[in-house]
Amino acid sequence: MDTSPIPPPPGQAPVVPPPPAQKHLPRPLRWALLAFAVLCLGLGVVGVFVPGLPTTVFILMAAWAAARSSPRLHEWLWYHPLFGAMLRDWADGGRVSRRSKWNATVLMALCAAILFWTSDKLWVAVMASSFMGCTLLWLWLRPEPG
Numbered sequence: 001m002d003t004s005p006i007p008p009p010p011g012q013a014p015v016v017p018p019p020p021a022q023k024h025l026p027r028p029l030r031w032a033l034l035a036f037a038v039l040c041l042g043l044g045v046v047g048v049f050v051p052g053l054p055t056t057v058f059i060l061m062a063a064w065a066a067a068r069s070s071p072r073l074h075e076w077l078w079y080h081p082l083f084g085a086m087l088r089d090w091a092d093g094g095r096v097s098r099r100s101k102w103n104a105t106v107l108m109a110l111c112a113a114i115l116f117w118t119s120d121k122l123w124v125a126v127m128a129s130s131f132m133g134c135t136l137l138w139l140w141l142r143p144e145p146g
Contacts, residue, residue, distance in 0.1 A: 016088065019067065019078040030069040037065035037073060044083075051107060056100060059083045060090055089145045096142040104139055108132040 025033070044058030059077070066074035077083050089095040112132055115125040 016079060016084070019071075019074055019087075019091075025068055033065040033069035034073070037062045037069060040065065041073075041077075048082075051110070054104075056086060056096075056104075059086060063087050092145070094142055095145045096139060098144055101139055101142075101144075105136055108136055 024030075040058045040062035043053070044055050044062060047053040047055035047058055063074060063077050063083075066077060078087055086097075086100070089097060112125070112129040115128055116122075119125040
């Protein structure tokens with residue numbers, strides 16, 4: 001599914017396609033997913049300001065839960081100036097921007113260095129760094145937006 005912006009007519013802004021539609025779920029499940037979406041959105045916003053706390057994964061989880069619980073919240077996220085492009089790229093084949101990949105790499109390297117410097121047990125730093133390395137390998141294998 002191609003969610004890249006449609007080329008605009010001369011003198012107009014790009015047209016962004018609408019978010020994908022989802023089927024309706026029972027009300028208690030929608031409320032639980034909405035609460036999860038709001039929690040993830042809050043953590044994602046905090047992650048913008050706190051180094052080491054991921055933003056992308058929380059925004060993706062918030063969008064997933066919002067798509068199933070609150071079309072209005074999902075649409076707001078889809079068109080958001082900061083989060084929207086990330087969500088549209090992910091919906092278009094799991095694409096991740098090169099800038100996001102580099103940001104994740106730098107922050108994970110910094111976190112690994114801090115772990116090795118402050119950890120009393122070497123195995124903790126090695127284990128956590130190994131998980132971060134596997135995550136980075138997966139991330140760098142993701143396609144990039146065109």
